[in-house]
Amino acid sequence: MAASNSKCGGPAVGIDLGTTYSCVAVWRHDRGEVIANDQGSRLTPSCVAFAGDGDGAERLVGDAAVNQAALNLTNTIFEVKRLIGRRFSDESVQEGIKLWPFKVVEGREGRPTIVVRHDGDERQFVPEEISAMALAKMRETAEVYLGKTVKNAVVTVTVPVYFSNSQRQATIDAGAIAGLNVMRIISEPTAAALAYGLEKMPVTNRARTVLVFDLGGGTFNVSLLNVDPGVDIDMGVFEVKATAGDTHLGGADFDNELREFIRKHGSSDIKSNQKALRRLRTACERAKRMLSSMAETTIEVDSLHQGIDFCITITRSRFEELNNHLFARCMEAMESCLRDAKVDKNSVHDVVLVGGSTRIPKVQGMLREFFDGKELCRSINPDEAVAYGAAIHAAVDMILREVTPLSLGIRTDGNHTMSVVIPKNTGIPTKKVKNYTTLYDNQTGVLFAYKGESASTKDNNLLGEVELSGIRPAPRGAASLDVTFDIDANGVLNVSPEDRAHRGEEQHQHHQPQRPPEQRRNRAHGSGGPEAQDEANQVNRSSICDNAITHIGSTITQQSIIILQYWLGSCLWP
Template sequence: MAGSVAVGMDLGTTFSCVGVWRNGRTEIIADAKTGARLTPSCVAFTEEGLYVGEAAAAQASMNPANTLYETKRLIGRRYSDPSLRKDINNFSYSVRDNGNNSPVIQLQYRDEAVELWPEQVSALVLDHLKKVAENYLDCEVTEVVITVPAYFSDSQRQATKDAARIAGLSVLRIINEPTAAALAYGIHRHTYGHRTVLVFDLGGGTFDVSLLDVVQSQYKPARYTVKAVTGDTNLGGTDFDRILMDYCLNDIRKRHLMELGTNVRAKIRLKKECEKAKCRLSVSMTTVIDVPGLIKGRDYSCTLTRAKFDMLCSQLFGRTMQILRQFLSENNAEVSSVDDVVLVGGSTRIPKIRSNLAELFGESKIRQTINADEAVATGAAVLAAIVSGDNSIDNLHIADVIPLSLGLADADEKMVVVMDKNTSIPARVTQPTWTTVTDFQTRCRLKVYEGEFPLIKDNLLLGSFLLENIQSARQGVPKLAVTFSVDENGILTVEAVDQATKNNKQVQIAARTGRLSVQEVDVMARTHARFTLEELVDSKDDQSSSSDEEMEDEEEEKEEHQTQEDIERLEAKAKDRLMSLCFRTKLLFGSVSSRDVINDADRAAVLRETDDLLEWMHTRAPNGRECRQKLVGFEETLKGFHEQIAYYARS
């Protein structure tokens, strides 16, 4: 594997993708295993091994407690956050407080209790995108530009950066998602002059609004200046899905006099169908939510109109417009001054969202010229090329802002703002008049907060540090200069200096309070391989040695259990096992590095057989017995490559 290319990654709540700048344009890279350009942000731990992406999402209803999704809503958050607690109650997996007010995920993996930080789960998704890019580009990928919601806190940004480090990626830049989308919108727009662009980004789990000044000139680098941002990191497409799901659960109670209760598997199946129905209503006025065998073997079906959907979700639609209108008002931005409204995120395909925006700004200003799902990764790929020194792309200037005010706690537990929200970054601001509160005080603990409330108890504590050897004097006499510096990634560093003694202390706050330490991130980076390729190969060994016995047990179990639900479970398990082996085989044999130990002809033959099996499962809808028979034959094919695969995985 020769050379290295910097890529852009959009690590989304529900879907993620990776892009690259090549041959004068951006390319969103499709996963060779599935052909999809969007990868579900989903990770599953099973008896057979680890799944990431489509394979993980496909088996979620069979393995709900160990299938992890929407973990972006956990990353960098406090366990005590009320909105987070609400999300946790809706998850099928277990999340607990680690004792330091940080959420950690609990699951079972190969009969062992495993505890993961959200950063580790995100690292697995990033690692998957890394491999997708490497297989396509035929070179190593170690540098990346990663996007985050504009309204992500300092803690969430640092946690995202930690996830990349765990995955073995060096972060060139963190860029706000709406800024990346604006970059994607402007890069191929050859209209020179000044335009005011509003990016409305409603994705799977987060909502952002950004206002930018975009200046493009024929002779100078383009300038993208973010004027202001706002948003809600707990508002997105998945919230619409849950409203539909609650509607269906209530319908089941009324029509069937039944409760799904703790049947997590049934709820996951229902939520998937609700999501599909939501998408169908973007192109049709009526759809049917149909879930076979949902209620004790009985089918569930209900008709849903777009008007009904709009009514059910009216509160969410109202929230998006309330946030938008308040944003425009706070920043003295007239609707008439906005030239372009760029729609980003899959949830902007909802007709009611578009009609609300058209009513406010006018239909002519709504821009749908970029792919709403891929725009963020496209912009990240452009920035990755520029930052890494790619001479094939014109340079440009990006000035982003901090989303929330930064400040210090005073003696009355009030927030003293040092850096206002929407300050352009990179930025450096000094509070020159900080002082002591007691006589002859020689030590001072500085507590750094983020937020807009006057009292610190309502804001987010980012961290604290101790400044010692302060001039011994009456209270108020020492003069401490406290400087806040925010880099282009939105990461905060704080420095305090006693102006009399010149004693100083500088700390990258990085919201380490309750977060992973630098040492913990290093350990996770070194042990990350446990959950990647070597585990997949080991699981192949385990599965091959026991599959015959397991299949016999399943046949006996199928004879013993006569309920439709049990039969469906065993059928699904057989298909899941074959699909799992196919996906892992494509990963192993499709990898660039595997070429060193397996010749091209053998690799091509195995990949053809794998594709044929996947196509067979897709078109034939085989039963469990047919899948088990195919599994035995496919494992025989792979036995001949056991030594090469094991050597490759451990090299």
Template sequence: MSKTQSQNIKKSSTVAVGIDLGTTYSCVGVFQHGKVEIIANDQGNRTTPSYVAFTETERLIGDAAKNQVASNPRNTIFDAKRLIGRKYDEQCVQQDIKNWPFKVINDHGRPKIQINYKNTIKTFTPEEISAMVLIKMKEIAEAYLGKKQISFVFIAAALAYGLEKNLTGEKNILIFDLGGGTFDVSVLSIDEGQLFQVKATAGDTHLGGEDFDNRLLSYYCNEFKMKNNKDLTKNVRSLRRLKNNLERAKRILSTATEANIEIDSLMDGIDFYSKLSRAKFEELCMGLFRSTLKPVEKALRDAKMDKARIHEVILVGGSTRIPKIQKLLQDFFNGKELNKSINPDEAVAYGAAIQAAILFGDNHEIIKDVLLVDVIPLSLGIETVGGVMNKIIERNSRIPCTVSKDFTTFENNQPGVTIQVCEGERTMTADNNLLGKFELMGIPPAARGIPRIVVKFDVDGRCK
């Protein structure tokens, strides 16, 4: 950003805000007066459920939506982020659909959410639902900041750790971010607490606390059926009540070894009383817990860094409170003490607020010399003959970057080509995400292989 731009922003009193748009909860922070403030919502909570509900009279977002989920399960949407970029027939999507009380339909291969709003059937994309939550977070910021001009940014949060610790020298850190629905690992180097350089990223866009909850739900549905010969999966309200209680029990097990599950009149007047021990929870979810280590290994491998060179392992996301996950990670790093110094629910919004301030020209002493060097999380390329993905920019390439590749025609006198831009690591473009396409016409007549078509990808500091 130029000096002129920075001055203009400062004169307009723009306030930079960072938002963590989470799968299960979202959070917003603002950087002002040299520090980050996490902004509470209208209920006084510093995190807001990523829930959207539709009733006969209104649309509810956040706490109000989650509070009425048991009485309105078919029209209360959550976990929408788990559908973004997915195809309807993917196995993980089909498994989620089995666990959700709301309806997901197949629209030309893409999943869409169908609800009843004001006695009318409406269909939304998962991106539209996420946008509604985003608008709610923006409103929370505006209510706190008043009429000031606000600029938003959404980014990961290594900055939350680096600036708080006043680091000296060069440190290698690993961010282990396990939230409600997604899992991300980043390996970074921090030089003198000012240069933040992302070395590699990895993760699983379909792994988090919701998956642990669903394991518990399946187990206790079976228990209820064995005891009472009743199938809870046929009653969406009963299923939602049970899941809410299991989620609470899971949270209790982060600090206790046993939790009680007590639900009056769960189904057909039958009360349900049971217990969940930490040992049973770990047994049911051990496969999922262990799977978190594979992205850690991949990120270290891509960063060309031995785990012994990692100075700090930073825990982010509510699911990192689970003791067994902490134990597995600590054992992987040969007993290294894990860093729990930052609030796992607020770290991403905290770091995003700092990055927003940097991007929009805040010259406060604390951040004026901070530089974040990020990387491309997924390879970018185009489709070539046979539907093959030809990668142009490889994953973990440093941002900004510019890469060009030469292509040619497949047929004699071919008048044009279709350029399909995709992201992903699979060999075939059908298995990757299509970002967009366009027609390049007007190629002069020539034998196949003669025309030269240069495709140039240019990604700037804001991933545009």
């Protein structure tokens, strides 16, 4: 392996920001190294807690946060990855609120906002800020190991393949708040494929078709890739052919199904007892792990509710029965991925398991059965492979081609017809231009951008909308618009409609003031006194991107984030 330096000559860092656990790796001495935290573990819980009052007030991240959770439920935040970049009204957010002991309210612009009590005051944080605290912990872990700061390091952070524009942007913003130079966002299965292809794949002079099955704590991803590692590390070619997944499917859902079964069939109702529910969930997670190696196990919780001890025996078959519908969703997504790639299952050379939930025997059994007894690749650590691959990508120049997981387009008429501009599984980065004309005389209107596979936008997800002004009156069909969809290597979409009649004229942009990244960074690192905290709470958080349109000026800092950009004086219509 020839490459020894990162793409910028500084440290190369890869971070897997997971739903339940996070992991960090670095590239040095021509190889990747997964780093242990201050507790000696290479996995750090993605958990943040606000504890104590007065001189004892502190913010805890990782194992320390988990260890005090039972005594501080409402101020211990976990699974924030299921909130980041989403709207408060999203169905998945509302379902999560029913299960989380901490408080989530609707904040500015319809975004979920987490409310905690800390040092006697009520404080609010958007998901990006909580994620930034977890990322800062990963940064600190890397700095202790390297003996130097990673402020100027090249950092690759991974996300699920189905993360939307707003979720990807929010992840980048969280990195900026944490003081990281996030060079690239890549999908989790692609990162795992890098780790497998460069470290564990059989030595061959031919490309191989690799299916990465990534079932983690909160998300599920599956990708099919053509992998050619090349004769040297910087000559590798990794090309994603198709991808599928679910941003709300993982080990936490298996735990919840088991917990709900026990709650409904228990001798007493503990639905309103958050402390009991948390203890039961922890016991269910432990039982799930035990059932990966045992046929049955016992769930015991002393004084679970009203001083009554709880004990129940759960078999592996019952656990599998409770979660059959979730296992089926995994297999349906995998089959969809193969269909989209137009690849027969017999043409798959390697099936690589990634994510802690792939240890579940039922998952492995379904995969072996589907692939007619094929031996599954378990040579890479399923918990660490994503961070390891991210570090490789941060360090080494190689050809990496990802795809957009869903079709992208606009609504073109009053019947909610979806006009696809970029089909799903199109390689990125990419740029597509499509021409449209007005439907009515003197028409003005709004550009609605969607993602999804339905012919009707009613069944697809709205990415954003732009109210356009300065449109010159024109008869039906007289105005002609070129709509450009431009996706960068991070999977971030930029949409720009241009009126052909105005081409070449000066375009005007709407400027929106950006909150200095340092102010947001101070909140992530806990700096600043009460006055700074109060000021930070009042800052317009719309500068942290969501799935509405972000208007930006002509001077864009590295922390500025583009979702959809438009020019006033262009026009499009619903």
